[in-house]
Amino acid sequence: MDMAKATSVSKTIEQMVTHSEQPSSGFIVKETKFGSIESSPPLGPFPVIDMSLFSSQEHVGTELEKLKSSLSSAGCFQVVGHGMSDSFLDRVREVAVEFFQLPAEEKQKHARAVNEIEGYGSDLVVSDAQVFDWCHRLFLRVFPVHRRRLNLWPQHPPEFREFLNLDVTVISEINLINFYSEILNEYAMKLKTVTEVLSKAIAKSLNLEENSFLKQFGDQALMQVRFNFYPPCSRPDLVHGVKPHTDRSGITILLQDREVEGLQIRVDGKWYRVPVIPHALVVNLGDQMQIMTNGIYKSPMHRVVTNTEKLRISIAAFTEPEPENEIGPVDQLIDEQRPKLYRNVRNYGAINYECYQKGLVALDTVRA
Numbered sequence: 001m002d003m004a005k006a007t008s009v010s011k012t013i014e015q016m017v018t019h020s021e022q023p024s025s026g027f028i029v030k031e032t033k034f035g036s037i038e039s040s041p042p043l044g045p046f047p048v049i050d051m052s053l054f055s056s057q058e059h060v061g062t063e064l065e066k067l068k069s070s071l072s073s074a075g076c077f078q079v080v081g082h083g084m085s086d087s088f089l090d091r092v093r094e095v096a097v098e099f100f101q102l103p104a105e106e107k108q109k110h111a112r113a114v115n116e117i118e119g120y121g122s123d124l125v126v127s128d129a130q131v132f133d134w135c136h137r138l139f140l141r142v143f144p145v146h147r148r149r150l151n152l153w154p155q156h157p158p159e160f161r162e163f164l165n166l167d168v169t170v171i172s173e174i175n176l177i178n179f180y181s182e183i184l185n186e187y188a189m190k191l192k193t194v195t196e197v198l199s200k201a202i203a204k205s206l207n208l209e210e211n212s213f214l215k216q217f218g219d220q221a222l223m224q225v226r227f228n229f230y231p232p233c234s235r236p237d238l239v240h241g242v243k244p245h246t247d248r249s250g251i252t253i254l255l256q257d258r259e260v261e262g263l264q265i266r267v268d269g270k271w272y273r274v275p276v277i278p279h280a281l282v283v284n285l286g287d288q289m290q291i292m293t294n295g296i297y298k299s300p301m302h303r304v305v306t307n308t309e310k311l312r313i314s315i316a317a318f319t320e321p322e323p324e325n326e327i328g329p330v331d332q333l334i335d336e337q338r339p340k341l342y343r344n345v346r347n348y349g350a351i352n353y354e355c356y357q358k359g360l361v362a363l364d365t366v367r368a
């Protein structure tokens with residue numbers, strides 16, 4: 001894919017939005033393997049779990065039961081009691097909106113390079129037959145810290161990155177890190193804690209030692225944050241905000257728009273809406289946790305639909321094991337009744353990407 005084509009996809013959405021045009025053919029979904037694009041299927045069976053009760057002797061059992069039943073069926077729940085204030089989460093959303101509202105030339109300074117995933121842009125183009133999502137994204141790696149590509153981190157709004165007036169070429173990378181008084185860094189640190197607490201709770205819900213999954217994630221687990229921006233669309237029945245997919249991550253934590261719904265999850269062959277609970281976080285498992293739990297817990301298929309009136313934003317944080325680590329089903333989850341479902345793999349991200357290019361389901365290719 002050449003640079004001209006990459007920029008033109010991004011421009012097309014911006015132009016069509018500005019001129020309230022019909023989506024062009026590149027966005028129109030011609031066939032859906034997974035049912036028509038409905039904006040209002042029923043609300044799903046996704047419980048709300050209060051993380052602050054994990055430390056309560058009296059209530060922890062009930063919360064872990066909810067976690068277990070939702071992850072073995074829908075693969076998704078929402079969490080409250082996560083320790084982030086309402087005003088902080090609202091600020092995270094505002095920062096995202098402020099970035100997307102910048103003039104196109106300003107956003108282009110953070111553009112994703114061809115064949116890279118980090119940066120600002122639309123879909124990575126992998127085939128001529130591809131149907132594009134009605135979405136712009138800013139995709140940034142936030143952990144491990146030394147792998148942050150600071151040149152892609154927006155300077156506007158200022159919280160995103162504060163270089164002050166120092167000459168960045170003369171200060172070490174370690175010092176640079178200290179200058180992030182910004183919101184993205186703070187959000188990433190808090191999400192890291194939430195992900196670790198959840199990972200321990202997930203292990204306990206399966207009667208495993210609490211570090212069983214964290215060990216596989218490793219000290220240098222990757223976290224990538226995707227800011228998704230879905231403009232309104234005149235024909236929500238014809239386009240996907242994001243086409244049906246499962247996440248390649250281990251654990252995904254999503255901050256939804258404060259008001260606008262759009263996320264749908266497929267459970268037992270049917271689509272369900274994920275309700276907006278303004279200050280809850282949506283948690284869904286990704287493929288790598290399905291592998292590590294030997295298929296007991298699910299990485300759900302999900303999609304995003306658009307609407308005619310309102311733009312929607314969401315901020316997804318994907319945590320996955322260090323790519324060099326070998327991951328596989330935890331021994332205690334394998335027995336005669338439940339033989340090993342998946343083989344041990346390294347760098348599932350690369351496997352997943354290759355399958356995406358070829359139109360294959362990545363999890364099917366790593367079966368034992």
Ligand SMILES: O=C(O)CCC(=O)C(=O)O
Pocket residue numbers: 226228242247254256262263302303304313314315316
């Ligand atoms: O916008 C959403 O609600 C979900 C986005 C999503 O599935 C993703 O970024 O992987």
Ligand SMILES: [Fe+2]
Pocket residue numbers: 245246247302
């Ligand atoms: Fe996703």
